Amino acid sequence: MKQTARIISTYSADVMGVCSALFELGGMTIMHDASGCNSTYTTHDEPRWYDMDSMVYISGVSEMEAIMGDDEKLISDIVDAAAVLKPAFIAIAGTPIPTMTGFDFEAVAAVIEQRSGIPSFGFPTTGMNTYIHGASMAFAGIAKRFVDDPADNKSESNTLQMSARKLASVLDSCCMRPNGIKVNILGLTPLDFSINGTDDSIVQWLEREGFEVVSKWAMGSSLDEIRRSAEADVNLVVSAAGYGAARVLYERFGMPYAIGFPAGNELPGLLADQIILNVKKFREQGGGSSFESSEISVDSGVFLNGNSSADGRTYEKGFAAVIGEGITSLSLAGTIELECGIPAKVLCATECPEGILRECDLMTPDEDDIIPELEGAAFVIADPLYRPIVPESAKFISLPSEAFSGRIYRDEIPDLVSDVNELLIKIK
């Protein structure tokens, strides 16, 4: 039955995704909930909690406040706390109870902003979607509100045309080499990348490829650095959490984006080419055209259309299954196909934008949907808490994720940018 889990865990929820995305940016994030979400987030979802004094709180809404629609209590609590703590912004994120009572997040945020003078967001999360949904929403909010518009001090009103000209200039001068191309990395949270240095490895990889990193959304970048994101030429979306911001930055500034996570020995090079290609596409199309996600992401899918490997493996038999977040899993699956010659399909357990996954992949969080998809698998690459539902005939390869098992296997989470071979050797 869908929605039941006899034994597997559950992914971090949208409300926690908001908190994780905004954690390092100097704001104050409030989970509008009775109790429980705060300790869950700070225990299982937030490895930075002990070491960084980020302001994440819970509203502590009571039964009577919810029934009576007493939003004033929440508003005054937030305004009072903000007056002392002086956050750079305020964000309220929802849970099941405000969802049921029809809490108007946007309106309450507007009132808080008016009273406090501090930029405020209302994110209508429900606690019923995964962290990807919430983090993407939060990053999109930051992109709308905080990224400075380079056109603010220019006479031209059409920022898309201006950006296109700027990029054309960059590309002409560098003859399609990445030198000088500036990149923002979108979708970085510890829920997908832990705190094991993966974020730094992505930066190092980009710099080795000749790119210049402007900002990292949002691990290791200040809000001021995030504000300057429009100075970049292109965005790299490394997890679906970054997709919302990529779309906003495209719409606001005409910034192109590429989708993919540089895990592997061959795929990162393809991804670098894809970034350059997308910048070129942008130039050729004048900056105003819309990209399809499938056109701008890196995947292999070499075993689609009934193709099989040299030893007869297909997506139905003898394949590798990667369970997890969509974009990182898709990139890892691509690497497995490219380097191991084995069909690798993605079982995406979180939200993923349309057009990114391939037809062999499946998007579902449900235990009963995942179990039959694992029949015939030769390898299953997933968080250890999936192990009980993996058939004995498949070789289980542990790939822990903070978003699924929290802190339990944190010490075992690999930096796939620099250490992917340790995983691939178990498949080759």
Next chain:
Amino acid sequence: MLKKVKEKQNIRLNADEIPHVRIEDANFPAPFRSGLEYSSPARGTWNIVHTGMLIPEAHEIFVCAAGCLRGVVLTAAEMGTTDRFSTVAVRENNLLDGDMEDLVIEGVTDIINKLPKRPPAVLVYTSCVHHFTGVDLDMIYATLRSRFPDIDFTDCYMNPIMRKSGLTPDQLMRSRLYMLLHEREIDPNAVAIIGNDLPTDADSDLMRVLKGAGLRVHEITSCKTYEEYQQMAESRAYISYNPDAAPGGNMLSDRLGGIHYALKFSFDYDEIDSTFAGLAEVLGIDPRSREEISALREECERELEETKRLIGDTPVSIDYTYCPRPLGLAKLLLDHGINVTRVYVDGIPGGDRAAFDSLQKEHPDLMIYPTVHPGMRFARTANAEAGGGDVKVLAIGQKAAAFEETDNFVNIVEGGGMTGYEAITRTCRLMREAFLEKKEMRELVQVKGLGCEVCVR
């Protein structure tokens, strides 16, 4: 049109700005205004998953939204009991479609049918959304009992929104823990200690009194099988010493017929004597003699003196997770010259009223600090920067240790199974030990459910 603001961030508080109040100026029972809440990294207290797992062989099924499931699923995973734990996720369509009863019934049925072994008992936890949508819980449990007559079901709740209305979730959970007991013939020689998560110390006053009277003592923490758990129902008396267990004790007494006695957890000599005399009267056993009481008091005095001699004027901080009477402990220590400077507590427990009144008069400079106030986010940093000597603060309790950033701390939660005079002598010994030996505070306090390995059977 939203505007952009570019203020310089200034979010740090120094030690003086961390919220606190002199006890002389504090209000009872709420010294601080309620508002946004901070979550300390100290995690040693138990939650409803840990407590439910005390029932041997029982299976827990939580029905709620993913965001609420997350914490309980990982609690079970961290304690190694995922094989006794399942979930049903409530999604938005369930709120709109009004099929919440079907989701619970069919979800629980589906899980039970998939279990490799039929459990003797299933604890079904519903949540705030069921409360707010007016779900017919009676119908749900009647249907489940009809479908699975070989399984004992009980209703459990994860509805923190009710924490300020009626029984608190903690009180409710402790009452549900014994709802599965079946009525059986009462054995006049058997008693049960109920409502505590941690095993009662073998050398605690309570255990010595009961064993000394030749009584057989049942306690859920020592039950290895479901049948052993059921044997608790033969008790002629149910004794609780965790204040949150008292409502459940009364329900149990009404349902099964034994007597419930709420033993007071206290650090006051006279109150200890009084509550143990009451226990003896209820059980019809000999009370402790004057000589015995005198010897116990002398032992306490010796321990307190030795502790004072060792730690000198070292500041001592206490928090509410250590035991149900943090102010009672503060008063005892202050009365014996020990330099208690801070107590971390958000609300004064009712049982601490007398100690509160006394401290206001006799030790008015004692500082009360909250644990959930938003400003407490910066307490650890502020205290760490304030510095200190080799032993800057001796903390009693995990939250005090975390806020004070000290490795010299007593690592006990929820009273740790102590009762009576033994709670005083053991506390003193633990304080001396903590003074002399540092612990890995950061790692230790972040472990959920201190002592919960008793649930893994």
